[in-house]
Amino acid sequence: MNTSETTPSRVGPPPRHHLAVMIWLAVFPTLTVLQLLLGSLLRGTPTVLRTLVLATIAVPIVVYGLLPPLQRLHRQLLAPRR
Template sequence: MKQHEQHKRAFIIWLAIYPLITLLTISLGSYLKDLPLYLRTLILTIIAVPVMVYGLVPLLNRLFRNWLNH
């Protein structure tokens, strides 16, 4: 993979993960606040990874297809 392609893919992943983690933290924060950090992280990643892999990244790849391929 060319370096500029790698930068574009990194941007797409960031574009997906930042709002997702923010949304999950806001929506689940009060439920998870009393748990140890490792459990909060585990729960958030159990939710975030499938949403990213099967939902957001494919969607963003389609939306930014032209930009990613140039």
Template sequence: MSTTHQPTPATARPVGPPTKHQLAVMIWVAVFPTLTVLNLALGDWLGTLTPVVRTFVLATIAVPIVIYGLMPQLHKLRVRLLSRA
């Protein structure tokens, strides 16, 4: 019979906030694919815009997707991965 100790909610230590490096990786993992998909989906239309307007449009669409959609999921994933360790 195995007696390995599995942490219970009472004994598990909470996972703290991400380090600067972890946060940088999480942001990159969220931002790069988002901008890639937006560029592929809107490329023809964006190509007609000036670089400043194109950047403004991309940022206006990408920032809410990253902040409200992807980052919460990445934080949950990070907690799950670190809780297992």
């Protein structure tokens, strides 16, 4: 029996440019939606404070909510076909 048939192959981290695209695909829509939802509420605030609020909300959404499914999709698309 060949061990490669019984042992699941582990996929390494994605190439840096793939990761950059995945992050962009998660960050851009998240920031756009947050800006649409909170833009009027944050309109008069200083830029640094507005950025702090948006980043504080966006980072957990991206890291815990959007990147894991994108990484699974990436693995599925690039997994060797059986």
